[in-house]
Amino acid sequence: MDNRIAICDPDEDEVNNELFGDIEPVTWVNDDTNYDLDEINMAFHRVDSHQIIYEEKKKKCKLIGKYVMGDLLGEGSYGKVKEMLDSDTLCRRAVKILKKKKLRRIPNGEINVQREIQLLRTLKHKNVIDLVDVLYNDEKEKMYLVMEFCVGGLQDMLESMPHKKFPLWQGHGYFCQLIDGLEYLHSKGIVHKDIKPGNLLLTLDGTLKISDLGVAEALDMFAKDDTCTTGQGSPAFQPPEIANGCETFAGFKVDIWSSGVTLYNITTGEYPFEGDNIYKLYENIGKGEYTIPAEVEDPLKSLLQGMLQKDIDKRFTLQQIRQHPWTICRPPKTLEEVPIPPLRGDEWHTMTVLPYLMEHHYGVDNDPTYYTEHQLNEERKLQEMDRTSGEQKNACNSHYNKHITNHGKRRWRKPTSCISVKKFPSCKPS
Amino acid sequence: MYSRVAGEEGKSSIMYDSSPNSYHGMAHLGTCCSGTGTIHLALHKPTDTMVVVKKFYIDDRTPEDYNLVEREIIVTRQLQHPNVLPYLATFVSGHSVCVVSPPMGFGSCQDLIEEHFPVGLPEVAVAFILKDVLQGLEYIHKRGFVHRAIKASHILISSMGQACLSGMRYACEIVKNGRWQKNIYCFPSSTANNLKWLSPELLLQDLHGYNEKSDIYSLGITICELANGVAPFTGVPATLMLTEKVRGRAPHIIDCKLPKHAEHENTNDGDAGSSNSTLAAIGESILEHFSSRKFSESFHSITVQCLHRDPSNRPSTSQLSSHPFFKQCRKSDETVVDIFKSVPKIGRRDVDSAGDYGVAMSAEQLANLDLQSCHWDF
Numbered sequence: 001m002d003n004r005i006a007i008c009d010p011d012e013d014e015v016n017n018e019l020f021g022d023i024e025p026v027t028w029v030n031d032d033t034n035y036d037l038d039e040i041n042m043a044f045h046r047v048d049s050h051q052i053i054y055e056e057k058k059k060k061c062k063l064i065g066k067y068v069m070g071d072l073l074g075e076g077s078y079g080k081v082k083e084m085l086d087s088d089t090l091c092r093r094a095v096k097i098l099k100k101k102k103l104r105r106i107p108n109g110e111i112n113v114q115r116e117i118q119l120l121r122t123l124k125h126k127n128v129i130d131l132v133d134v135l136y137n138d139e140k141e142k143m144y145l146v147m148e149f150c151v152g153g154l155q156d157m158l159e160s161m162p163h164k165k166f167p168l169w170q171g172h173g174y175f176c177q178l179i180d181g182l183e184y185l186h187s188k189g190i191v192h193k194d195i196k197p198g199n200l201l202l203t204l205d206g207t208l209k210i211s212d213l214g215v216a217e218a219l220d221m222f223a224k225d226d227t228c229t230t231g232q233g234s235p236a237f238q239p240p241e242i243a244n245g246c247e248t249f250a251g252f253k254v255d256i257w258s259s260g261v262t263l264y265n266i267t268t269g270e271y272p273f274e275g276d277n278i279y280k281l282y283e284n285i286g287k288g289e290y291t292i293p294a295e296v297e298d299p300l301k302s303l304l305q306g307m308l309q310k311d312i313d314k315r316f317t318l319q320q321i322r323q324h325p326w327t328i329c330r331p332p333k334t335l336e337e338v339p340i341p342p343l344r345g346d347e348w349h350t351m352t353v354l355p356y357l358m359e360h361h362y363g364v365d366n367d368p369t370y371y372t373e374h375q376l377n378e379e380r381k382l383q384e385m386d387r388t389s390g391e392q393k394n395a396c397n398s399h400y401n402k403h404i405t406n407h408g409k410r411r412w413r414k415p416t417s418c419i420s421v422k423k424f425p426s427c428k429p430s
Numbered sequence: 431m432y433s434r435v436a437g438e439e440g441k442s443s444i445m446y447d448s449s450p451n452s453y454h455g456m457a458h459l460g461t462c463c464s465g466t467g468t469i470h471l472a473l474h475k476p477t478d479t480m481v482v483v484k485k486f487y488i489d490d491r492t493p494e495d496y497n498l499v500e501r502e503i504i505v506t507r508q509l510q511h512p513n514v515l516p517y518l519a520t521f522v523s524g525h526s527v528c529v530v531s532p533p534m535g536f537g538s539c540q541d542l543i544e545e546h547f548p549v550g551l552p553e554v555a556v557a558f559i560l561k562d563v564l565q566g567l568e569y570i571h572k573r574g575f576v577h578r579a580i581k582a583s584h585i586l587i588s589s590m591g592q593a594c595l596s597g598m599r600y601a602c603e604i605v606k607n608g609r610w611q612k613n614i615y616c617f618p619s620s621t622a623n624n625l626k627w628l629s630p631e632l633l634l635q636d637l638h639g640y641n642e643k644s645d646i647y648s649l650g651i652t653i654c655e656l657a658n659g660v661a662p663f664t665g666v667p668a669t670l671m672l673t674e675k676v677r678g679r680a681p682h683i684i685d686c687k688l689p690k691h692a693e694h695e696n697t698n699d700g701d702a703g704s705s706n707s708t709l710a711a712i713g714e715s716i717l718e719h720f721s722s723r724k725f726s727e728s729f730h731s732i733t734v735q736c737l738h739r740d741p742s743n744r745p746s747t748s749q750l751s752s753h754p755f756f757k758q759c760r761k762s763d764e765t766v767v768d769i770f771k772s773v774p775k776i777g778r779r780d781v782d783s784a785g786d787y788g789v790a791m792s793a794e795q796l797a798n799l800d801l802q803s804c805h806w807d808f
Binding site (some may be wrong): 068085088089090091092126127149204205206299329338347348349350351354357358360361362 | 493615617618621622625633634635636637638639653667668669670672673676
């Protein structure tokens with residue numbers, strides 16, 4: 001029994017993992033299936049980590065419609081996002097893979113997805129993510145939302161820097177594009193409700209794309225104003241009226257507030273409102289009292305104050321933001337540009353479909369690669385060490401170190417959408 | 431809206447107006463832009479000169495097609511060079527957008543190859559054409575554009591043997607926010623027809639980006655297309671074409687130096703040379719012709735230089751213009767017109783013989799008369 005080879009694929013999600021939750025599925029290579037259970041000693045064996053051998057997953061070319069599947073790009077709130085290549089146009093794409101089974105477990109899951117698809121289909125703007133194609137696999141109960149390819153998001157870029165902020169000129173560029181995209185959405189009667197750096201993605205040429213319209217609301221064509229009743233966005237970016245639990249509120253002004261928090265965040269590296277838990281956070285937002293760091297100078301300071309107005313009527317409109325001196329005047333390019341951080345060590349963000357195509361067309365490298373649990377653990381330790389030493393360095397170098405030391409506060413900066421997927425092992429009676 | 435003819439044949443003083451009524455004839459010559467537009471030969475009545483009118487029927491097209499047409503007009507109207515096809519006038523007629531350009535007597539290089547030179551153009555003809563194309567391309571690069579669609583069908587030959595570049599609808603600005611970009615990253619949309627000519631770095635769509643050297647690679651592919659009579663990677667799946675280019679397997683011009691074994695290589699053995707991908711689309715008799723001809727050393731070398739995998743190793747347009755390959759242009763007694771003398775030129779008789787088609791076109795125009803035609807001014 002000890003000489004079994006386990007093939008375990010950290011990426012694979014096909015196998016039924018209903019029972020094990022987030023435990024990786026394991027299949028046994030030389031399993032004879034008809035073991036006599038009585039003969040097997042049911043006690044736990046201690047197995048040395050050197051003796052657990054994994055086989056590296058082969059780059060097997062997989063087609064979904066006309067698209068060739070690539071590697072994982074990230075995890076959205078509903079499921080995985082992978083890279084794809086359109087085999088006709090050779091255009092890189094990203095695909096959001098949604099599983100019906102998972103969706104059913106999320107409150108409003110399926111409805112939210114259908115709504116997002118319907119919304120995205122009607123939208124076409126340079127600064128709003130483009131839904132290219134929707135594919136269904138009824139057998140596997142999967143849905144594929146094929147989108148424009150983005151290399152990274154503002155959140156990842158901020159997190160890759162010690163100060164967690166952009167140089168003013170760079171932040172200004174993103175902010176202007178955010179306002180362009182938002183103006184378009186509002187003109188279409190759509191309230192995004194979840195504007196935050198994590199939902200602002202960048203294409204290869206640096207164009208900002210507002211993404212994740214999962215909780216967006218399309219106003220009724222005949223609605224006389226932008227009154228909304230539900231808010232599902234990320235807590236730290238919510239305006240006082242939502243934090244205070246108002247039953248109805250003006251939708252567009254919610255996006256203005258969130259954009260204000262976003263601007264505050266990307267230019268200062270801090271958040272206007274914090275709290276050890278969501279109640280404290282909402283209490284602080286509800287009061288609407290915040291301070292702007294001393295180093296923020298006037299045109300920007302007055303813009304932030306205008307957008308982060310507790311009083312909805314005093315809060316800036318998009319037109320006021322557009323005409324604001326800080327928006328109009330591009331700050332000089334003084335500091336070095338924050339680059340898009342590498343993906344799994346690849347700073348160029350090379351097409352991940354390429355190895356699959358190579359395998360498909362040339363069938364190279366037929367020998368499977370093996371590695372042991374021990375090697376894997378060593379590598380993990382190394383990575384962990386790298387990360388912690390990096391953080392320590394940051395803490396020493398930066399005077400913003402309260403972000404790193406105070407983990408309680410940090411929790412609320414994570415994208416915590418109320419409808420995010422939680423991988424709890426579901427309990428089944430045996 | 432009047433405009434001046436750029437360059438050709440002493441017509442520079444003629445002004446073309448944008449009134450649909452000034453143009454007559456409209457013999458159908460073919461379609462363009464993958465079926466979006468139709469090309470007609472027409473007579474400009476006020477000056478009694480021949481012009482070509484491209485008609486784009488806009489209404490039943492997708493917004494992307496429409497944007498391409500709009501873009502092509504905007505970009506082309508900014509350019510003025512004897513080796514770049516000018517748009518002399520643009521106007522709206524009925525449901526169509528029309529652009530007027532000078533007649534290019536011998537048509538596109540792709541038409542020439544298809545109808546008259548199935549085994550490719552003679553070396554000296556390629557040299558003459560390439561010399562003109564390089565002038566035009568150098569100008570386009572200097573004006574801050576990457577063309578992104580250099581191919582035989584976008585090289586037109588006038589009845590005087592002068593080559594002009596067209597197809598500006600795929601071009602991309604190098605200047606962004608007032609800054610000259612070192613690299614550009616955007617992937618051209620609606621480009622499925624141009625994939626075979628695109629450079630590996632452009633196709634890879636990563637943070638390396640690409641620049642005007644990408645056009646030099648396309649030029650290399652075009653040289654192969656002109657010399658071989660068929661574009662490399664014809665009949666090859668797009669994904670295989672991509673991996674071949676990424677692995678640095680450059681196509682080449684085929685002559686007697688072609689290694690014999692290459693013809694019998696197995697396409698699956700991982701060494702599927704791109705010469706094979708060309709050969710796959712070529713018949714036995716043409717192969718025989720290939721093995722009996724010989725191109726000059728400099729012809730081979732200019733092709734190899736253009737198709738270098740690393741863009742920084744590719745020569746620029748001005749460096750290419752002084753390549754020894756073009757020495758033969760000075761020595762040659764023949765001109766392009768001599769070489770193409772057997773090719774029937776598009777001319778006035780096409781208008782006269784338009785016959786029924788011409789009538790049909792006028793009928794269509796009559797039908798559109800009640801619709802208010804507005805001028806497309808920008």
